[in-house]
Amino acid sequence: MAESLQQLQMRFAAHLRDPDRQPAPSGMADERMQVYRELYFNNIQSLLAANFPVIRRTLGQARWLELVRAFCREHRAHTPLFTEIGQEFIHFLDSHAVQADETWLLELAHYEWIELALQLADDPLPAHDPAGDLLDGMPVLSPWCRALAYHWPVHRIGPEYQPAQPLEPTLLLARRQSDGSIAFSELSPLLYRLLERLEQHPDLSGRQQLQALATEAGVAPDADFLANGALMLDQLRTRGCLIGAAPQR
Numbered sequence: 001m002a003e004s005l006q007q008l009q010m011r012f013a014a015h016l017r018d019p020d021r022q023p024a025p026s027g028m029a030d031e032r033m034q035v036y037r038e039l040y041f042n043n044i045q046s047l048l049a050a051n052f053p054v055i056r057r058t059l060g061q062a063r064w065l066e067l068v069r070a071f072c073r074e075h076r077a078h079t080p081l082f083t084e085i086g087q088e089f090i091h092f093l094d095s096h097a098v099q100a101d102e103t104w105l106l107e108l109a110h111y112e113w114i115e116l117a118l119q120l121a122d123d124p125l126p127a128h129d130p131a132g133d134l135l136d137g138m139p140v141l142s143p144w145c146r147a148l149a150y151h152w153p154v155h156r157i158g159p160e161y162q163p164a165q166p167l168e169p170t171l172l173l174a175r176r177q178s179d180g181s182i183a184f185s186e187l188s189p190l191l192y193r194l195l196e197r198l199e200q201h202p203d204l205s206g207r208q209q210l211q212a213l214a215t216e217a218g219v220a221p222d223a224d225f226l227a228n229g230a231l232m233l234d235q236l237r238t239r240g241c242l243i244g245a246a247p248q249r
Helices: 005-017 030-049 053-059 061-074 082-095 105-120 191-198 208-217 223-238
Strands: 139-141 145-150 170-176 182-184 242-245
Touching: 005 030, 005 061, 005 082, 005 223, 030 061, 030 082, 030 105, 053 061, 061 082, 061 145, 082 105, 105 145, 105 170, 105 182, 139 191, 145 191, 170 191, 191 223, 208 223, 223 242
Parallel strands: none
Antiparallel strands: 139 242, 145 170, 170 182
């Protein structure tokens, strides 16, 4: 009995994903299939290379192509959108056994992907007063800002540096600037925790956030601590991470 169209399509797709193990549909000339094989793999490889240029350079061409081939063969994407292939690659790495000297791979992939994610983010700005009081009002976080925590120094990994062991947590701030570019900077543990708290407890005033932060750090929330904390809030507004305070009701 002849194959149904759906069966033929499934065999055709399986061959493109894994030409070494899945035979091409019968009756199709290999030179024609080669055109489809190259188009499929080269397009996927080019998209991933554009999303993860540091990983591609760091792994080298042979290992990079091996990883892309494994992605094509093993991963089943849940979206057809080209702009989301980077996130699909991260899902693949999260479930894929990596080599012993590449245990930083998943975190580096997330670090590279976050740049595109912030560039494409279209979240509307929440209601806010740009000149609002950040200390006595409730600070409002920008949706185009991320506080990131990694085990590996992802901002330093490259062809010349692949650490064998993580030394200490890497805390980074990623934010979209007014011109659309993405800026990264390192965070102190205290500032990282403040950003975490601002996201987790948006209904607290800046003063309440700082008082709770002092308690967590085991220090007194005295005038000096609150003054330094107010400076941190102002710096976050200058960087665009805080867009102001919640409007007065």
